């Protein structure tokens with residue numbers, strides 16, 4: 001019989017929801033708590049590459065997910081004026097009938113995952129967190145912030161970059177670090193040419209266009225912000241336009257249409273990597289709580305989703321929970337470390353304006369590595 005029959009997942013983001021789905025499909029009882037009392041996500045999109053499409057098939061949500069997404073094949077890299085430098089064909093890892101890559105709005109992804117988790121019987125409570133965790137050896141006693149309590153075979157901290165579960169496990173050993181860069185995002189009607197992921201490189205930063213639906217795409221831009229400045233909300237459109245000055249071509253045309261500051265989504269890049277096993281006893285971290293990185297390779301959520309599926313596979317193998325979590329780490333640690341470090345490296349090279357850095361080579365290496373079985 002499985003050592004783990006009842007799991008608490010802390011955090012109802014992408015990783016927590018995928019863990020809830022994967023564990024429910026294995027017949028494991030799941031309670032999921034989410035800090036936000038209104039279970040929403042911010043309205044820009046996300047790139048999901050071929051390894052994620054493969055994992056969505058394993059989660060059993062692929063058809064609903066693809067209905068809510070924009071499927072595409074290739075990743076192209078252009079210079080600042082739009083001249084093509086490389087075109088990397090997609091790999092159909094979920095099978096020949098399914099696309100290689102996907103762009104999806106975060107809201108649409110949240111809807112597919114949250115509805116599936118609820119349909120499968122995950123017990124979700126909102127506006128709630130953990131106050132304390134007491135590992136009793138054969139179970140974990142959890143005190144919740146509303147004063148209630150519960151006993152679990154395993155607690156999974158999927159509570160993101162500023163994870164409280166990580167603090168409860170490791171104290172202040174691991175705290176998020178600002179990398180020096182920020183990301184700017186803005187939605188547009190989809191340009192007919194953007195039927196693939198289009199990356200544009202310039203000396204100042206990198207921009208990209210991601211198709212999200214037949215009529216929607218978003219533009220992202222990375223910029224160097226060494227002092228992590230406070231930004232006046234009313235100036236965001238102008239500030240984003242300023243940082244896009246180095247681009248001509250399609251990005252240059254779109255730049256002039258960035259006029260509504262309330263629609264600019266700005267985020268400083270912060271990272272953390274737990275450089276030791278992500279568990280102690282019966283408490284484990286997954287996703288950004290363990291390995292939040294920069295978006296340069298578009299794999300942060302991908303790694304959280306893979307964590308969730310590998311966890312469900314390991315927890316239903318024979319063996320003690322210690323053996324199961326050890327096997328989980330063997331399958332996850334190096335892969336996530338590679339993505340975390342490579343993403344940070346790409347950002348560092350942008351900030352250093354290092355023209356010799358082989359970014360296209362790194363993207364190809366990432367695609368080859370993530371295509372490998374986990």
Ligand SMILES: Cc1cc2nc3c(=O)[nH]c(=O)nc-3n(C[C@H](O)[C@H](O)[C@H](O)COP(=O)(O)OP(=O)(O)OC[C@H]3O[C@@H](n4cnc5c(N)ncnc54)[C@H](O)[C@@H]3O)c2cc1C
Pocket residue numbers: 010011012013014015016033034035036045046047048128129130158159160161162163164165183267286287288289292293294295298299300301302303304
């Ligand atoms: C600008 C930007 C662009 C990105 N683009 C991509 C991309 O294109 N592709 C990609 O794969 N990845 C991308 N990522 C990374 C991706 O967003 C994250 O890796 C992913 O969201 C991690 O999922 P998670 O579930 O671990 O954490 P989160 O998505 O952060 O979810 C954590 C959840 O836990 C909840 N929570 C927090 N604290 C508590 C608590 N104490 N108690 C209970 N609940 C709590 C939060 O409210 C949240 O719902 C990007 C990241 C950034 C910053």
